[in-house]
Amino acid sequence: MDMLKGGLIGCGFFAQNHLHAWRDVEGAEIVALCDRDRARLKATSESFGIERCYEDAAAMMDAEKLDFVDIATTVATHRSLVEMAAARGLAIICQKPFADSMEDGKAMVAAARAHEVTLMVHENFRWQSPIRAVRAAIDSGAIGSPFWGRVSFRSAYDVYAAQPYLATDERFIIQDLGIHILDISRFLFGEVETLSARTTRVNPRIRGEDVATIMLGHEGNVTSIVDCSYATKLPRENFPETLIEVDGSHGTVRLGADYRLQVHNGSGTRETDVSPPLLPWAEKPWHNIQESVFNIERHFADCLSRDIEPETSGEDNLKTLALVYAAYRSAEEGGRMQVPG
């Protein structure tokens, strides 16, 4: 099979993880880089030995023979870059948050459909191996039918140092982090019929909300709580671990700190260590997220080579995006129930 050739757009903080992971993905490689910031482009080119560099994305797409683009810019540029790539018949993997509005998200999905190109969202948290282990425990039937869940991310880690836009954007935790946690809840408990949210800002030095608590009513009468905070000062910092509780008709699953997975039912309690591997280029505590970047990129390459729809396709991600916007609407109305859409 021919090697899939990709061009990466946006050589900022998180793209460095993309590039490390692409080196390990069989059957795909990044052959060209683009960033409108010349210094970042040069530094990334030197770090990864990728010599074909562009300051303009359209110029890169027109000059290079690419199969796909990897969009690692912040959200404001996603729609124009996705439409540009789709019009040229290129497959696309695009970072989260996929879109700034439902309208933009739907337009991107429509563009990909019109040009018959694969569009996948880099919604990577559900690709973390501890999260996959929770899903496998549920799917094994060990706890019967889930009826309640909690997906929780609480931290006081200084995320603003590496990602300064998180402190200055009008909206913060639901759009940046809650989007992952809501997606995990969809992944574990199914599609959402109703939602209610409350938010607050604790840190006076940032613009948006840094705490959100969201109650979701899923199809099949499952209820879940998604709670996120970047204002929670714990004795032990868990960043960037997502902690999970699932109650089922025959037992319970708990994903606790330090990646301890506990499955309990009438036969007893089984505890396992589901720590993600520390990839050679990764560093703690980010290794959990970094491993999921490799997993999602490998999935994208696999879908392209087999011509199948990715799990976190643009179309799928519109359902997660709808939860984000419903959560903001609900919070603006003091927690009133919303139907996502």
Ligand code: NAD
């Ligand atoms: P960043 O600001 O560090 O990097 C973005 C880069 O894109 C900058 O270098 C900028 O010059 C470049 N850029 C912007 N528009 C461009 C354009 N039109 N053409 C060429 N280059 C352009 O941002 P970041 O922290 O790396 O975040 C990038 C995206 O990754 C965001 O959407 C963020 O939410 C996401 N992110 C995802 C995860 C995850 O786990 N999935 C983690 C962190 C960040």
Ligand code: 89V
């Ligand atoms: O994963 C992310 O999207 C990051 C962070 C973990 C800091 O929220 O922005």
